[in-house]
Each structure stands twice: as C-alpha cells, then as structure tokens.
Amino acid sequence: MPTSDSLSNTFAALADPTRRAILARLASGETSVTELCRPFEMSMPAISKHLKVLERAGLITRGREAQWRPCRIEAAPLRDVAGWVEQYRQFWEQSFDRLELHLQEIQAAGGEAADKKKGAKKHVRN
Amino acid sequence: MPTSDSLSNTFAALADPTRRAILARLASGETSVTELCRPFEMSMPAISKHLKVLERAGLITRGREAQWRPCRIEAAPLRDVAGWVEQYRQFWEQSFDRLELHLQEIQAAGGEAADKKKGAKKHVRN
DNA sequence: GCATTACTTAACCTAAAGGTTAAGTATATA
DNA sequence: TATATACTTAACCTTTAGGTTAAGTAATGC
Incomplete structure (x- = not known):
C-alpha cells in the first residue's frame, strides 16, 4: 500500500x-x-x-x-515534522532515570497497561 | 548512490x-x-x-x-531531526514580511552592518 | 516564423523498498 | 532429547525511487 x-x-x-x-x-x-x-x-x-x-x-x-x-x-x-518530533523531546532531554520515572507515571496513570514483562527492570542502561 | x-x-x-x-x-x-x-x-x-x-x-x-x-x-x-528542522522554524513562525527582512539581514551579514530594506518584492504571497 | 532559453514529459533502466511464504536459529521447558 | 516459542534469514515477487537520454512544450526575442 x-x-x-x-x-x-x-x-x-x-x-x-x-x-x-x-x-x-x-x-x-x-x-x-x-x-x-x-x-x-x-x-x-x-x-x-x-x-x-x-x-x-x-x-x-x-x-x-x-x-x-x-x-x-x-x-x-516542516512545521508538521517539528510537531511530530516534538513529542519525543523528553527522550533526548531527560536522563534515563527521569525518563523511566516518567514512563512509570504514564503507566500508573493508565491504570493497568499491559505490563507483560515479569522481571521489571533488568535492562539498565550503562 | x-x-x-x-x-x-x-x-x-x-x-x-x-x-x-x-x-x-x-x-x-x-x-x-x-x-x-x-x-x-x-x-x-x-x-x-x-x-x-x-x-x-x-x-x-x-x-x-x-x-x-x-x-x-x-x-x-530524533534529536538530530529536531535540530535539522529547527533551522526552518522562522518560515512557519514569522509573517512573510518579517521573513523577508530576516533573509535580507542574513545576506547583509555576509558583508557589513545590516541597514536597509530593498524594494524587490515582486512575488508577494496572497 | 524561427531560433533560443527554460523547462517538463516520456521511455527506459537498475536498484531498493516492502510485502509474502518457507526454512533456519536460539532459548526454555517437559 | 524432543518440542514449543520467538524470533531471523532466505528466496521470491511487485512496486517505487532515482537516474539517464531524447523528445515535447512554453515563453522571449530577432
């Protein structure tokens, strides 16, 4: 398509x-x-x-x-591109810990997002 | 290539x-x-x-x-994309006249102090 | 009218993109 | 060891991308 x-x-x-x-x-x-x-x-x-x-x-x-x-x-x-990429700004502006915190907040807010990962935080970035 | x-x-x-x-x-x-x-x-x-x-x-x-x-x-x-598109921000944030002024400033900056605005506006956007 | 300038469109080619199905590989588990 | 799960890779197909050269179109100017 x-x-x-x-x-x-x-x-x-x-x-x-x-x-x-x-x-x-x-x-x-x-x-x-x-x-x-x-x-x-x-x-x-x-x-x-x-x-x-x-x-x-x-x-x-x-x-x-x-x-x-x-x-x-x-x-x-170009403005649309800027708008699109803007939604990812957090990913390059925040530290990993801040980011992970943010994601946890999002998932907590969602109520019960499909958290199929059992071990939680195994992959910690160096 | x-x-x-x-x-x-x-x-x-x-x-x-x-x-x-x-x-x-x-x-x-x-x-x-x-x-x-x-x-x-x-x-x-x-x-x-x-x-x-x-x-x-x-x-x-x-x-x-x-x-x-x-x-x-x-x-x-994504940060690189944001950086690239940023250089065009002026084109969607400023009015046409402001933009033209800005471009004249850029071109003037190649030589000396920014000064005047030439006539030269044949292509006026509707 | 005819030549010149400034393009665009057509026909063609090769390579890459995006999908498929079938087969191969890595890990966990009975 | 065999089987299941979660993929990846291979082989193939069709469409699109990006280039070419050659021919067509639009406006200017002699």
Missing part, C-alpha cells in the same frame, strides 16, 4: 540529500530550476523530478514568470 | 507509518517483537524487517532476554 498520508510523504521527500540541499537553497530565497541545478552533477530532468516530489509533499510551490518556473519553499510540512 | 548519511537514513526510516507506529509504541516502554506485531495485519518477518530499518537508523536498539528480543527506542536520531 502506498500510504499517502502527508507525514510519510514529507519524510520520504526529506530522505534525499539532494532535496534537502534544494530546500536549503530555497531558504535563502525563491529561484529558478536552472539555478537549483547548478550545484549538482545531475541532469535537469533529475532535478525536475526532485522538485515534483517536493511539490507533492507540499514543501515547495512553483510559479511562472516568463520562461522561468520560480520555486519557493513552503514551511507547513 | 545509496547516500548513507545518517539524516537520510533517519528520514527514510520515519517515512513509513508502520515504523512510526512502532516508535510510538516503544515510547511507552520496551517490548518484544511479537508484542510490536500485534496491532498490524502484517507477517512477523515484515515487522522484523521494519525493526532492522529502525535499528540501522539508530532509532532503536535490541537486546536479548531468553527467547525474546526486547526493543527500545533511541532518541539521538
């Missing part, structure tokens, strides 16, 4: 370093396709495909100005 | 909704592969492959306890 949910599309679009470089370039301003091609050893059709992927993910929009097709970054999907 | 940079690996791993669901499950605590399989209509080998992708991206680690292979979330790559 292609799973066309937008977060998957966004992550897939961001998984290519060429496309991230294009976004970085667009962060400093709208520009043409030919200009976007310049840094890469890649044919223009290849870049055109990358742009189509970025566009489908909503990460850029394309206009028309004479024979140029100026590309502009669109940040909404 | 496979481009094995870690950010690309991380984004690619996160581009699949099954894998994001697995991470979400692991956020509430370490668990077994069989347990991770339960919510999905998918064979265990398929889940096993997903876990391998997550492991290669550094998003999980796997232990051994008797015949179980407990999986644990690892947040470092």
Whole structure:
C-alpha cells in the first residue's frame, strides 16, 4: 500500500540529500530550476523530478514568470515534522532515570497497561 | 548512490507509518517483537524487517532476554531531526514580511552592518 | 516564423523498498 | 532429547525511487 498520508510523504521527500540541499537553497530565497541545478552533477530532468516530489509533499510551490518556473519553499510540512518530533523531546532531554520515572507515571496513570514483562527492570542502561 | 548519511537514513526510516507506529509504541516502554506485531495485519518477518530499518537508523536498539528480543527506542536520531528542522522554524513562525527582512539581514551579514530594506518584492504571497 | 532559453514529459533502466511464504536459529521447558 | 516459542534469514515477487537520454512544450526575442 502506498500510504499517502502527508507525514510519510514529507519524510520520504526529506530522505534525499539532494532535496534537502534544494530546500536549503530555497531558504535563502525563491529561484529558478536552472539555478537549483547548478550545484549538482545531475541532469535537469533529475532535478525536475526532485522538485515534483517536493511539490507533492507540499514543501515547495512553483510559479511562472516568463520562461522561468520560480520555486519557493513552503514551511507547513516542516512545521508538521517539528510537531511530530516534538513529542519525543523528553527522550533526548531527560536522563534515563527521569525518563523511566516518567514512563512509570504514564503507566500508573493508565491504570493497568499491559505490563507483560515479569522481571521489571533488568535492562539498565550503562 | 545509496547516500548513507545518517539524516537520510533517519528520514527514510520515519517515512513509513508502520515504523512510526512502532516508535510510538516503544515510547511507552520496551517490548518484544511479537508484542510490536500485534496491532498490524502484517507477517512477523515484515515487522522484523521494519525493526532492522529502525535499528540501522539508530532509532532503536535490541537486546536479548531468553527467547525474546526486547526493543527500545533511541532518541539521538530524533534529536538530530529536531535540530535539522529547527533551522526552518522562522518560515512557519514569522509573517512573510518579517521573513523577508530576516533573509535580507542574513545576506547583509555576509558583508557589513545590516541597514536597509530593498524594494524587490515582486512575488508577494496572497 | 524561427531560433533560443527554460523547462517538463516520456521511455527506459537498475536498484531498493516492502510485502509474502518457507526454512533456519536460539532459548526454555517437559 | 524432543518440542514449543520467538524470533531471523532466505528466496521470491511487485512496486517505487532515482537516474539517464531524447523528445515535447512554453515563453522571449530577432
């Protein structure tokens, strides 16, 4: 199944370093396709495909100005990524003990989460 | 070229909704592969492959306890994603005019003191 | 009208992603 | 030792990703 949910599309679009470089370039301003091609050893059709992927993910929009097709970054999907990853912030900001405490609090709050692990805390991180 | 940079690996791993669901499950605590399989209509080998992708991206680690292979979330790559996306925060938090000003400041900063705002706004967003 | 510039689309190729079933491996237990 | 449980690996299949070259389209300018 292609799973066309937008977060998957966004992550897939961001998984290519060429496309991230294009976004970085667009962060400093709208520009043409030919200009976007310049840094890469890649044919223009290849870049055109990358742009189509970025566009489908909503990460850029394309206009028309004479024979140029100026590309502009669109940040909404990036905001969604930031929102998604934010829910994991605790995992890299808190110490392990704080984290484990937090998880215990969550599970306690849940009432009776399926705690099928018998030995409880065998795997202590060094 | 496979481009094995870690950010690309991380984004690619996160581009699949099954894998994001697995991470979400692991956020509430370490668990077994069989347990991770339960919510999905998918064979265990398929889940096993997903876990391998997550492991290669550094998003999980796997232990051994008797015949179980407990999986644990690892947040470092998520922190990297948060760091990467952070550089685009301005694009969704500021108004267009504020943004354009900011970009002009950046470009001016390459040389001397920030000073004026040029006209140059042909592409005004609706 | 015709050439030039700036693209996009089509056709093709190879490799990788994501699923399957079947077979293999590690550990616990009767 | 044999059997069950919990996986992983192998072999295979189909679809998609990412690149190529060649041809098509849109606007400008002589």
